[in-house]
Amino acid sequence: MAIADRRDRERDARRRLIVTTARRLAENDGWDAVTTRRLSTEIEYSQPVLYKHFAGMDQIAAAVAVDGFGELAEAVRAASADATSAKDALYRVAHAYNDFARDNPATYDAMFTRTTTLPFASHDTPPQLTAAFDELRQVVGPVADEQDVDSLTEVLFAALHGMVVLGRAGRVRPDHDAERLGVLVAQFTGEGNRTH
Incomplete structure (x- = not known):
């Protein structure tokens, strides 16, 4: 059970990082500047990792x-x-x-x-x-x-x-x-x- 809990916490932490980074970029540079490519560079995860959490930018903005x-x-x-x-x-x-x-x-x-x-x-x-x-x-x-x-x-x-x-x-x-x-x-x- 501890391994599953740790995975859930890590997944939640990655998701939170994606959302907070998208928000920071949007507040600094506007929503047009927030792309999955830029997000993946900022958080140092591949784009497929982003897509494991969100289907695209609309879901991230939501x-x-x-x-x-x-x-x-x-x-x-x-x-x-x-x-x-x-x-x-x-x-x-x-x-x-x-x-x-x-x-x-x-x-x-x-x-x-x-x-x-x-x-x-x-x-x-x-x-x-x-x-x-x-x-x-x-x-x-x-x-x-x-x-x-x-x-x-x-x-x-x-x-x-x-x-x-x-x-x-x-x-x-x-x-x-x-x-x-x-x-x-x-x-x-x-x-x-x-x-x-």
């Missing part, structure tokens, strides 16, 4: 995406942990989401813009993807009132993603993220409907 969703869930959870109110939690989470996307652009691309076979919003969605949505849902619930929490969470997710994509593309004013996030939070907490 593994990076799954890791990213797990990290996003943790970032959102940590951001809301010390919140003093529902509005504060929502604002902190919106900032954490924005910061994650800014700090991990290639991982964010793997999660949301690259073509993937990862199942979203279905019974076989990986738990990391579900966890990220659930963490957003936790901060939306207290401000949902009579609205459907899942639908409202999807709207928050879509709004945050839209702001990230538009910001990265230079389609909105730079250096106004905090203001936009404040407006978004005000809309979700009902403060955006008040006249001043």
